[in-house]
Amino acid sequence: MSQHLPALPVIVPLLSALLITMLGWFKPRLSFPIALAALTVALLSAVGLMGRVLSSGAAAYGMGGWNPPWGIAYHVDHLNALVLIAVLAAALVGLIATRKCVKEEFAERIVPFYTLFVLFVTGLAGILLTGDAFNLYVLLEVASLTGYALIGIGEKRAPLAGLNYILMGTIGASFYLLGIGYLYLMTGTLNMADLAQRLPAVYDSHVVALAFFICLTGLFVKMAFFPLHGWLPNAYSHAPSAASILIAPLTTKVMIYVMIRLTLTVFTPDYAFDILDIGNAIVWLAVIAIVMGSALALAQNRLKHILSYIVVAEVGYMVGGFWLGNRAGMTGSILHIVNDAAMTLCVFLAAGALLTRIREDRLAGLQGMFRKMPLSMAALAAGGLSIIGVPPTCGFFSKWYLISGGIEAGHYGFVAALLFSSLVNVVLFFRIFEIAYFEPLGQGHGHHRNDPSPMAEAPTSMLAPLVVVAVLLVVLGLYSGNLVSAIIQYAIPAQII
Amino acid sequence: MKIVALASVLLCGGILIFGTAGFPDFGDPLSPPASHVSPHYIEEAVAETSVPNIVTAVLADYRGFDTLFETAVVFSAAMACFFLLRVFREDERSPSEKLYRHLPTGIILRIDPGGKAPQSNEFEPIDPTWVPHDMIVKTTTRLIIPFIQLFGLYVIAHGHHSPGGGFQGGVILGSSLILYALSQNLRMAIGRMGETVSAVFCAAGVFIYAGAGALCLLMGANFLDYAALSPLFGVDAIQARSLGILVVEIGVGLAVMSAMVWIYYNLASVGRHQEGL
Amino acid sequence: MNEWIAFLAGKFNYWGFIVLMMIGIYAIIAKKNLIKKIIGMNIFQTAIILFYVSTAAKRDAGIPIITHGHGMSGHSARAVDYINPLPHVLMLTAIVVSVATLGVALTLAVKVYRQYGSLEEDEIADSIRARAGGDQ
Structure with a gap:
């Protein structure tokens, strides 16, 4: 089983989110234990992954048994194993702590709340682990869509804040997608490792520079970097407290990880720091x-x-x-x-x-x-x-x-x-x-x-x-x-x- | 605001148009996308997955993991609509007055709040906002809906050989139910496919997909490696991939159909599930 | 002159996507009505789909479905005869994502309307201010 560890932090929460809906629809009491079990297993496998990375270096996992440039590969190294543990641990603690809150705030909505929250964590874990630039976009949308819903459920100004978050978040994610499209147009591949190999040959093209800037702008929107932070304060402060406890520690950190991954792994560090300067x-x-x-x-x-x-x-x-x-x-x-x-x-x-x-x-x-x-x-x-x-x-x-x-x-x-x-x-x-x-x-x-x-x-x-x-x-x-x-x-x- | 927006948009567009100068030409068969990863798909897809529609092969097998989360996105959107809109409390739900149509005569009764609803099945409850009795529309949709659904099933099942697949077929199936809700009314559609059914089917569709992947994992191969399912299907590894694709397409179709219907229920009735468009 | 025509013929498709994208962004920034903003967002996403699909095109190539299907041992498909399937796959995903986003955005717009009785940004801002005044 240990060779499947890179897949588990994503698959287990995904399957559990579906179970929460299917079983919880009839027995809402089950939704919290399933969510708890899912995040615990995910956290344990993340810790296991970290152990493996520490003992034998970076690990890869080909989804569907296909080799990287053709299939989607997961890639674990020190950076994402560390952030993964932090994110999953924060999510787990948040989940336990907000149990009462959720019961009070979302009396009839417990099942959809936990489904969406576990899917949110699934999305974030996937973003951290994936080695495929397009797969990252899909997972980003899983995490964002569920995040919009969890924030928009609040009272007073929350729906409006959620709508603004959707508009800005979609611009951010779409910019990222567009940047990846430019990279695809210049290299013909979406796999991060393969991109890293093929990109240096076209570093002098201004399309690549444009792609880098477009991706970076998109990520800056998503992580609420100052002039593009407009969505964050209202979204986090008007969200119900259970949702803000669960979302606030996670989203921006994961987007910063993506920026680091993009700059260091997809591009080489000398591109950002020396060539573009x-x-x-x-x-x-x-x-x-x-x-x-x-x-x-x-x-x-x-x-x-x-x-x-x-x-x-x-x-x-x-x-x-x-x-x-x-x-x-x-x-x-x-x-x-x-x-x-x-x-x-x-x-x-x-x-x-x-x-x-x-x-x-x-x-x-x-x-x-x-x-x-x-x-x-x-x-x-x-x-x-x-x-x-x-x-x-x-x-x-x-x-x-x-x-x-x-x-x-x-x-x-x-x-x-x-x-x-x-x-x-x-x-x-x-x-x-x-x-x-x-x-x-x-x-x-x-x-x-x-x-x-x-x-x-x-x-x-x-x-x-x-x-x-x-x-x-x-x-x-x-x-x-x-x-x-x-x-x-x-x-x-x-x-x- | 408008001037600033226009200026920034023009600037941004100008930069992007300037950027296109470095692009490979449109339709260039030697461009990097046409010459790096994709030729493998075109040349090997049939040999490796036994699916002649390469888009299906890439969608559900080579990049099946993307598609799994794509289905999860649909599921989360449906769940989000339900979560945000659904009204649970009875007191918020009851409208001020109710209207009933006497079917044989077409006479409409108005029942004030607290009044007793007519019990005979010659009466049907109708929406206060839209009441005409459209026999032509109702009869026509009744006639074509089965064919729409049949076509939806065909599109799902024939995705291996022609344009189609779970998403397209699921949308066609879902639209047939939405058409039913539009031509009759929301209550009758919910009577045919209730909220519980749509919610559980929606989750079950994604679960079929993810479960097929997890089954491969239990059989000792990587997640979503359908070749591992060959002992279950009783065929060789290549054929197993083709059958595995069919299984996940069915899951996708189920999830998308229920999601469309479910989103429609919640959006059209603003979460009240009483009356809608 | 010929160079310019070649440039134009080679890139016009990409310009189309840029124009569409800018229309979308303009609508998101400048329009006051929330539904118009949401439509702008959708146009913006569609523009990106157009871009990706453009990258898939190949001259003199057909749709990526191998015509003979099964039993075509002997001769294998040649990459130049079929357009690139990958962007189409990716955009199938992006279409689904944009539909899902649209659904959630409309849901939130419904909620906003239920709360403020309006979808015009300035009217909503007025009523927020009025309520904040009422609180104190």
């Missing part, structure tokens, strides 16, 4: 993204809006770090994919936990929450400290790599932007802590829901995973050195120093 320009774009994302976060007065804009700024970190083009920057960027998945999960989960007790997420509504929900607020604090980059938490280490990459590349604008963003995050989170810690409970106007009962924590099923994630932030931080030396350093091509 666009690294510097994109890092400057990332600087703008970080500064604007942080500034816009500062202007918000609702918790989930703030967190959404922080996600926009974090995308800037990862894009910028990658395009610095040196080993430290790329290490920081890849490490930050993992860390940011955990951090985003932590803060959105904490926000979701708080929102089970208060209906309004205006900051003023958080008064006295430290006393009312000490553990949830402590977890939010841990997430906040990690986003700021305070030493024992993992956020510090990836930021350290990013900053040292910036200094090494002599790109002080990027370093300054990172420091600025940390400063803004300090202001943001301490404003939250101040309101939640120092201002007494129940004062202010119109917060009659904050009854003066001393403790009213979120349900345990949500609290336990939240605490685990908060602890994980520190554990990830302590072991980030091992993570880099054992995995990430092999994910970056040797010619990059």
Whole structure:
């Protein structure tokens, strides 16, 4: 069975999503256990895959038994095995934590909710594993379509936000498709490894450059890179909290992975960094993204809006770090994919936990929450400290790599932007802590829901995973050195120093 | 806004048109797409899969994994429509008044909220928005729907030898049911093919596809490698590929048909499944 | 002059797809009505389908169905006689994806209409502002 490991993280969730519909239609209670089992198996096989990659190097798998240029091949190496584990683990924790939430928010819609969510994870896992550029597009659409639905189900402005997300997301995905079409026109192949072999011969063609830019633009839309981020804040903050907990940590990270894959594997690194020489320009774009994302976060007065804009700024970190083009920057960027998945999960989960007790997420509504929900607020604090980059938490280490990459590349604008963003995050989170810690409970106007009962924590099923994630932030931080030396350093091509 | 949009669109289009200068000519038989991967399909498809329609062979076998997720996309779209639109609570569903037509005379009764519905089967419930009694349309569609469905089945089954396959056939089958819903009314269509049937068939169609793939995996070959199914079919490996393609095409047809019908039910009645177009 | 004609004859098909694509993007950016935006999105996706199918064309080649079918041992098919099947396969996928996206987009448009009673962006923005004002 072990030779089939690369296929399992995709096939098992897919089959389970169908089972959830077929069985859950008659017995809705079954849908959660099936989803749980599917994601657990997927996560275990991802861990197994990582073990195999560590012991015997990259692995390939030909779907349908066909060899690569003709069939679709899956390809696993250090980079995607790592991101796969992060994504599946985040999805699994999110799934467990939101069980109660989902039951309350989607009373009759449990079956379609879990079907769509498991399909969403299937799509993301497929994007991470596939070695075929067109297959990636199909899986991207699986992940996006289910994501649109999960976001659009919310109340108030969510359908409108979902519709905007569809329009922009479709433009993004179609641009990617068009870019792949240009590459196909120039090389005649869709397989990533085959593309990598045939592309260097046509590097001087401006069609290839155009294809690269078109793909990159499409991915920038999908990952909400600053000027193209329009869809993200509304989509994530108006989505029901179960959906935003599940989606927010995953989508943007996976799209950043696709960008890294495209630049490093489909094209060779010297094409992007030497022949086109666009690294510097994109890092400057990332600087703008970080500064604007942080500034816009500062202007918000609702918790989930703030967190959404922080996600926009974090995308800037990862894009910028990658395009610095040196080993430290790329290490920081890849490490930050993992860390940011955990951090985003932590803060959105904490926000979701708080929102089970208060209906309004205006900051003023958080008064006295430290006393009312000490553990949830402590977890939010841990997430906040990690986003700021305070030493024992993992956020510090990836930021350290990013900053040292910036200094090494002599790109002080990027370093300054990172420091600025940390400063803004300090202001943001301490404003939250101040309101939640120092201002007494129940004062202010119109917060009659904050009854003066001393403790009213979120349900345990949500609290336990939240605490685990908060602890994980520190554990990830302590072991980030091992993570880099054992995995990430092999994910970056040797010619990059 | 319009000027900005026009300017950016013109700029973008200009760049793209400039980019076409480096393209191989239209219809050039020596261009990279025509000379790298595709010749293998054209020259070997019959020998390797025993399917003369190369598009089908590539779709369901060489790149069958794409097609699996393509079907999953259809399934997720149908599920998403259901998830977003379906109205579950009774109180949201009941309209203010109900209309019934007395079939022998064509007289229409209006029942106010709370009124008792006529029990005789000489009455049929009708939609308040669209009431004419179109005997010609109803009779004609009744006559042609069986032929449409027969043609749909033919398109699915004959995809190996002529243009066609699961998607096209499934859409034809689904459109026959939508035609029925249009010419009669939504309730009668739902009576013929209910929501549970469409939902479960939709999932089952994709499950047939993915299950066929997983079966290959259990037989010891790679996922979707239909050659491994040859002991089950009792034919050689090449023929097994052809039969495997047929199995997945049937699954695709089932999934697409149910998805189309299901999306129509939810969109046409805004999730109420009471009255629609 | 001849070069220009050759250039035109070789590329005109691709220009068609670019024009269509730009019409689609323009509709998404500039139109205020949500349904028009959705139609623009669909035109945009269709343009890409046209592009891919154009890459499949070969001069003097037929549709990719081997005419003799079974039992054609002896002589095998020649690649130059049949057009490239791969883009057609890919676009079958893209068509299905665009139909699915259209379905979900229309569903969300229905929901938006149910909520605001309008599909015009500025009217929706007005009513959002009015509601936000009402909250405070």
